[in-house]
Amino acid sequence: MTTTTTPPARQVQPAEHAHAAELAFLAAYDDGPRPPGWRLTPRAVVTFIVGSGGVALELPRQARRDDLPRTLTVTAKFVGERALVERCVVTLAGERGLLLVGEPGTAKSMLSELLSAAICGSSELVVQGTAGTTEDQLRYGWNYALLLAHGPSAAALVPSPILSAMRTGAVARVEEITRCLPEVQDALVSILSDRRIAVPELSGTADATVPAAPGFTLIATANLRDRGVSEMSAALKRRFNFETVGPIGDLAQEIALVQRQARATLERVHAPFAVDDAVLEALVTAFRDLRAGQSVEGWEVERPSTVMSTAEAVAVASSLALAAAYFPGDRDVVSLLPGHLLGVVRKDDPADGAKLLGYWDGAVRRRAEDGARLWRRLWELRDVLTD
Numbered sequence: 001m002t003t004t005t006t007p008p009a010r011q012v013q014p015a016e017h018a019h020a021a022e023l024a025f026l027a028a029y030d031d032g033p034r035p036p037g038w039r040l041t042p043r044a045v046v047t048f049i050v051g052s053g054g055v056a057l058e059l060p061r062q063a064r065r066d067d068l069p070r071t072l073t074v075t076a077k078f079v080g081e082r083a084l085v086e087r088c089v090v091t092l093a094g095e096r097g098l099l100l101v102g103e104p105g106t107a108k109s110m111l112s113e114l115l116s117a118a119i120c121g122s123s124e125l126v127v128q129g130t131a132g133t134t135e136d137q138l139r140y141g142w143n144y145a146l147l148l149a150h151g152p153s154a155a156a157l158v159p160s161p162i163l164s165a166m167r168t169g170a171v172a173r174v175e176e177i178t179r180c181l182p183e184v185q186d187a188l189v190s191i192l193s194d195r196r197i198a199v200p201e202l203s204g205t206a207d208a209t210v211p212a213a214p215g216f217t218l219i220a221t222a223n224l225r226d227r228g229v230s231e232m233s234a235a236l237k238r239r240f241n242f243e244t245v246g247p248i249g250d251l252a253q254e255i256a257l258v259q260r261q262a263r264a265t266l267e268r269v270h271a272p273f274a275v276d277d278a279v280l281e282a283l284v285t286a287f288r289d290l291r292a293g294q295s296v297e298g299w300e301v302e303r304p305s306t307v308m309s310t311a312e313a314v315a316v317a318s319s320l321a322l323a324a325a326y327f328p329g330d331r332d333v334v335s336l337l338p339g340h341l342l343g344v345v346r347k348d349d350p351a352d353g354a355k356l357l358g359y360w361d362g363a364v365r366r367r368a369e370d371g372a373r374l375w376r377r378l379w380e381l382r383d384v385l386t387d
Contacts (some may be wrong), residue, residue, distance in 0.1 A: 019048070106309060
């Protein structure tokens with residue numbers, strides 16, 4: 001008797017699963033030329049990431065299938081310049097390494113995941129860079145039971161995600177590459193230049209070298225402002241095209257993204273989202289002011305040491321929504337905002353709480369004096385920052 005088991009639910013679906021319907025539609029929609037190993041055309045990859053601009057795309061008659069909708073509006077998943085995404089796609093189409101750099105929380109990892117999901121159908125061939133990452137995690141390791149029993153063999157070799165990507169012509173990802181030690185980073189130099197991995201232990205056999213199949217490439221991410229960063233060698237830098245992912249430039253787009261991501265968090269825990277748009281606007285405005293060192297009105301603001309990223313704003317919005325969902329009526333959601341902002345600002349330096357207090361005594365007070373009701377309420381909560 002055969003029994004089937006339901007796979008366990010995931011908190012977060014990989015991009016290729018979460019957006020499987022769009023990927024299948026775009027594969028049929030655009031039948032133009034594709035680089036070797038790519039599931040979508042470069043144009044379709046860009047459309048998948050930045051969306052179709054609210055326009056419903058219609059499948060050509062010859063591409064219509066019963067399992068696909070006739071029309072589909074592709075949602076925007078990454079908020080940023082289309083030109084940036086196009087440059088990333090062109091880099092990868094040329095099988096060159098792509099390095100996404102920027103401050104923490106600017107969606108570098110999200111962009112990396114979306115690119116790999118669209119190009120090869122898998123975003124899970126990934127190495128997380130840390131100070132403890134070893135060269136084996138970038139190249140290969142061994143099943144020591146088989147190694148001791150039978151000696152070095154192809155069966156005993158344990159491929160890294162990068163080696164697996166090379167074999168299948170897929171996209172490999174290295175997150176936080178500059179957190180790896182320099183000697184570990186440099187294991188990628190020969191991979192990106194020679195496009196093969198030598199296995200000296202198997203010398204003299206057909207498995208002594210693993211060549212990269214057409215389509216293989218690598219996406220890495222790195223933070224510009226963080227602790228524990230190791231400088232990349234000039235040799236490794238030359239093997240990447242660098243693209244900087246910056247903060248979201250438009251206030252309305254950032255508010256929409258924060259709301260969308262926070263709503264998704266509440267949906268995962270089956271809780272209602274009940275944070276007013278005005279509160280979200282105040283939250284995102286405060287983050288943008290402190291990030292830029294200047295308010296939207298042009299008033300000078302002292303920047304804290306921590307990065308006031310969009311990702312942090314999403315976390316705060318989610319916390320406010322969770323408090324409203326699980327403790328309804330206990331307190332006004334607005335009253336929680338100063339405390340959450342203080343927690344973010346003091347992450348890198350507890351003394352930066354004084355900078356947030358200065359922001360309250362400056363921009364928040366002036367907005368309150370101008371008659372903005374929500375900002376007047378926030379000004380009344382100043383004492384939360386002095387406790």
